[in-house]
Amino acid sequence: MTNQVNAPRKAAGRPVAAKSVKSRAAAPTKRTARAKVAKRTPAEVAALTKVYREMLLIRRFEERAARSYTQALIGGYCHLNLGEEAAVVGLLSALERTDYLFTNYREHGYAISRGIDPNRVMAELYGRIDGVSKGWGGSMHMFDITHRLLGGYGIVGGQIPLATGAALAIDYRGGSEVVMCTMGDGTTNIGAFHESLNIAALWNLPIVYVIINNRLGMGTTVEKSSAEPELFRRGAAYRIESARVDGLDPLAVAEASAKAVSAARAGRPYLLEVVSERLRGHSVVDPAKYRSEAEVVQLREHDPVVTFGAQLVRDGVIDADAMAAIEHEVTARIDEAAAFAEASPAPDVATLFDYTYATPVANDSRRLPGQPLFDPAPLPDPGEDQ
Amino acid sequence: MTTMTFRQALQDTLRAEMLRDENVFLLGEEIGVFEGSYKITAGLLAEFGEKRVRDTPIAEEGFTGAAIGAAMLGLRPVVEIMTINFSLLALDQIVNHAAKIYGMFGGQAKVPLVIRTPGGGGQQLGATHSQNIELYYAFVPGLKVVAPSTPADAKSLLIAAIRDDDPVLFLENLALYNTKGDVPDDDTPAEIGRAAVTRAGRDLTLIGYSRMAHVAAQVADQLAASDGLDIEVIDLRSLRPLDRPTIIESVKKTHAAVVVEDDWLTYGIGAEVAATISDGAFDYLDAPVRRVAMAEVPLPYSKSLETAALPSVDDVINAVHQTLDAVGRRHQKVGHD
Ligand SMILES: Cc1ncc(C[n+]2csc(CCOP(=O)(O)OP(=O)(O)O)c2C)c(N)n1
């Protein structure tokens, strides 16, 4: 078996795991890597700055989404990637533009990191015509065919068989693309996860399954919901190579993701567990009362955006002025996205029946509520039957 | 025209469509080496190989979902779910995903998928293996549901389903696989969403689909011989969309209708047909619309109980007689007034 242990084997309580993960991130090999940061080439500096900027863009986008939600500009459920920025940016850095991404309902950050215009992501949240899914999907169902983001799925685990099938289609055509399929920790307990991993392994499909282990379902811990809480080990049941990585470190995630993607590209499915954090509630409306004060304080200390920014400054990659400039630029970018979303029109009600079927079909019902099935007919002639 | 069984029509059509379009491929449990539980895919693995005739693990949700994902990338999978009972394991992927993907993402991805699956009782398979739950799928916008009753329709509707860019549930029936009929040699697809008037008549409209379209035709023939009745028969062929105009046009002519169905009565397909008639031909009706459906029980194994629970030709004949009696009484009353 090729399962690798890249992280502490004991993942009992959240604080313990967070501490261990952090200590692993500061392991000697990493130190050496970090020590070199100061001597990076301009290209490397630009790449690191880009990673930070992208993380910050997601952070500010999500904060803005939360605000707009409380102002009732956004409806439905709204799950944020706050705390998962390093995981998102690191993971997607390993994908080619032609690769496919399937994810779940906590996906605004993925859409942005995939390169989709934040204006269109925000417009989707606002339910407007310029949204990525034309206002049909909302927060949970972002889809953009040109960026090969194939959803955004609100049913826990629903994306996993679909992503597996996309990998099947690639394999069928002899293509060289891969599929990345992300999911939460709680999702690894659903049947679709196990059925799909089995199929992917049997058929050698080019797919990376990613578990974003933020250590909570909605409020239920991994230990309470998964009999094997070291989730990456579940790959062993399907002889799928797997690893666990510190999701607070974007560079570590990027490295692990690159390795996973190259295995998948060689026709070996891969399972990558990214140990992450959820800084706020399950969704915007969740006050997360099930978390202790101490835990929340500790969460803030591990904030990946702050930590990574400070790291870059400390390593001399970026100075305080440049940090401030990025902050300024990102904030302006988010303001623009919100303004764009607000200005975008709502979809025309006349288009309500445009997306039921791709192939037009006889006798398709196109009636608004209350409209009669048939036009009122003239009464039959009473004499007719006599 | 060639005379062949329903099974042969399906098999020939699958083969022809696979030859025509290399994006068409088959997947399901035991469809390759075992050649299918009901042998619809016999010989296809040998001809097309494992890439295009894929045996899957017993994982309805997993492989149906994988077929949907493959369809999103432009392949045209034809899934076989061994019987419609097992499709319940794939319900999430069919209802929450296949049916939603085109609309929910603003028309950016199509799902050109066919799910072939047989229903049917009367084989003493007991409660879990004898259900007719096509209604679950016919309820869902975004899905198309077709239910051929003849080998000719099996061919033309399967062609239509495979070439359609939407997910189509293609309902087969265990009791029909060995039935024979004439099948046109050309590959003209049927039009999904259209019923067929399979027998013209003036006295009453008898409406059925799948196996019950046969029962309806049989009843019409029998009553023509025994009572000189002139019954019109409609084979729905498509459950979603439902061809309401054809139903209404017929009832406006006959003034009476009986719906025959192999599913349960309450909330069943017949309920929708009856409601349609009430909406579109209320003033033309001379009697209430009757429905003949399966007894509302988990279907028992014992032959005597099973037979009693399933709608028979006699049950339908009784319902037709009672309906026409009601018409007669009403006419009499009018005559006496
Ligand atoms: C099939 C299904 N069951 C339940 C839910 C409700 N639900 C939404 S998110 C969630 C928790 C999922 O937790 P996890 O997989 O860890 O992902 P996270 O939200 O932490 O990113 C639940 C139970 C759902 N959307 N779908």
Ligand SMILES: [Mg+2]
């Ligand atoms: Mg979680």
